[in-house]
Amino acid sequence: MNYYSTNGKAPIADLKKAVVKGLAEDRGLYMPEEIKILPKVFFDNIQDMSFQQIAYNVASAFFGEDVDLDALQDIVYDTLSFDCPVVKVEDNIYSLELFHGPTLAFKDVGARFMARLLRYFTQNTQSHQNNLINVLVATSGDTGSAVANGFLGVDGIHVYVLYPKGKVSPIQECQFTTLGKNITAIEVDGVFDDCQALVKSAFMDEELNKHMKLTSANSINVARFLPQAFYYFNAYARMKALGKAENLVMCVPSGNFGNICSALFGHAMGLPIKRFIAANNANDIVYKYLQTGQYEPKASVQTLANAMDVGDPSNFARIINLYSQNNKLTDVATHHHITNLISGATYSDDQIRETMRQCYAKTGYILDPHGACGYQALADGLKVGEIGVFCETAHPAKFKEKVDDILGIDVDIPDRLAAFMKGEKQSVPMTKHFEDFKRYLMQ
Numbered sequence: 001m002n003y004y005s006t007n008g009k010a011p012i013a014d015l016k017k018a019v020v021k022g023l024a025e026d027r028g029l030y031m032p033e034e035i036k037i038l039p040k041v042f043f044d045n046i047q048d049m050s051f052q053q054i055a056y057n058v059a060s061a062f063f064g065e066d067v068d069l070d071a072l073q074d075i076v077y078d079t080l081s082f083d084c085p086v087v088k089v090e091d092n093i094y095s096l097e098l099f100h101g102p103t104l105a106f107k108d109v110g111a112r113f114m115a116r117l118l119r120y121f122t123q124n125t126q127s128h129q130n131n132l133i134n135v136l137v138a139t140s141g142d143t144g145s146a147v148a149n150g151f152l153g154v155d156g157i158h159v160y161v162l163y164p165k166g167k168v169s170p171i172q173e174c175q176f177t178t179l180g181k182n183i184t185a186i187e188v189d190g191v192f193d194d195c196q197a198l199v200k201s202a203f204m205d206e207e208l209n210k211h212m213k214l215t216s217a218n219s220i221n222v223a224r225f226l227p228q229a230f231y232y233f234n235a236y237a238r239m240k241a242l243g244k245a246e247n248l249v250m251c252v253p254s255g256n257f258g259n260i261c262s263a264l265f266g267h268a269m270g271l272p273i274k275r276f277i278a279a280n281n282a283n284d285i286v287y288k289y290l291q292t293g294q295y296e297p298k299a300s301v302q303t304l305a306n307a308m309d310v311g312d313p314s315n316f317a318r319i320i321n322l323y324s325q326n327n328k329l330t331d332v333a334t335h336h337h338i339t340n341l342i343s344g345a346t347y348s349d350d351q352i353r354e355t356m357r358q359c360y361a362k363t364g365y366i367l368d369p370h371g372a373c374g375y376q377a378l379a380d381g382l383k384v385g386e387i388g389v390f391c392e393t394a395h396p397a398k399f400k401e402k403v404d405d406i407l408g409i410d411v412d413i414p415d416r417l418a419a420f421m422k423g424e425k426q427s428v429p430m431t432k433h434f435e436d437f438k439r440y441l442m443q
């Protein structure tokens with residue numbers, strides 16, 4: 001399968017190029033040329049299939065032409081070494097718990113899948129130093145842990161996680177500084193933007209790129225975002241097994257809109273979801289677009305649900321592309337098409353706190369601040385006869401200080417998270433000057 005750029009000015013790429021490059025030459029996002037509709041028999045039997053079996057069917061539709069099917073099956077099964085259950089919170093509202101992976105956040109699936117696919121594409125070239133792939137990733141916290149753990153121990157790939165010194169939470173920091181092996185944490189004396197600037201300069205530096213193979217594990221990478229569709233097929237299957245699959249509304253707490261975009265790909269492949277809700281925190285750019293048809297990106301504001309603090313969501317370009325004839329952001333027909341399927345919701349920090357308290361008091365279910373936006377959007381937006389499923393995108397223990405404070409409880413820390421906190425921190429101190437970072441990589 002070939003991939004084209006949402007900006008329409010870059011050459012068509014094959015899967016390997018799209019994965020290794022991440023972003024197209026015209027800075028657009030890669031889109032598959034075809035979205036295959038899955039056969040009726042798949043949906044008829046889906047409730048009897050495991051998460052891994054379902055995911056393998058979905059992965060074959062995306063990647064089956066480009067990856068040997070046995071290898072693809074191994075990649076999928078190895079990626080999904082954990083469950084993603086649907087849990088009843090109250091009548092008609094269910095939580096799709098995407099937080100049972102190694103770093104307790106939904107980005108684990110995409111990161112693990114991408115690492116294994118990248119390995120597949122490079123393993124046939126002989127593994128000497130020149131073939132080592134170096135993944136550079138700048139993080140303000142969550143992405144670094146998912147990518148580092150997703151790539152941990154994968155041969156032929158070395159990961160450098162750049163993070164701002166003193167600006168990530170202790171739990172986040174230990175999730176990528178204690179791993180060792182093929183993961184190096186670089187502690188930059190600066191802010192997140194400095195980390196991102198170092199990564200960008202590295203990709204543009206000719207001498208450095210001659211010296212070593214560099215790639216990014218950004219969330220816009222097709223190998224990170226498409227596998228998230230697995231979640232939605234699995235959610236449908238589990239709801240169908242409960243006899244609750246009619247009139248399903250899927251609600252996704254959204255920041256960069258990669259997760260919901262993968263769900264929309266699922267819908268285009270025939271997944272019978274009636275409609276979608278994109279739940280935002282105070283960063284309401286897409287919410288406003290859905291209301292008005294105008295898309296006006298702005299600087300992000302900091303909220304309690306900080307993994308959704310995005311002021312110009314990159315994957316929104318993919319959503320426009322999916323539903324548009326002419327790829328114009330403000331086209332009326334496209335807006336109409338989109339609002340027929342997707343509605344929005346937006347919540348302030350005060351509302352998030354209130355939702356967490358009310359849900360806990362009423363049901364005993366502990367929401368994290370991101371999931372709270374999803375739950376509340378269903379509580380506010382479900383119509384008679386509909387059944388809602390929201391994504392709980394992170395384990396509440398990942399935001400322990402906030403959750404404990406808001407709910408007045410002491411959230412249990414799962415063993416997996418506690419194990420990270422016992423590890424020894426190892427990091428390379430770095431200034432924010434590119435010459436220093438380059439000198440370090442060149443040696």
Ligand SMILES: *Cc1c(COP(=O)(O)O)cnc(C)c1O
Pocket residue numbers: 105106107142253254255256257258259260307308370393394
């Ligand atoms: C990344 C993230 C989100 C937002 O997902 P997008 O794909 O960027 O929309 C929501 N919640 C949590 C906990 C996240 O880590």
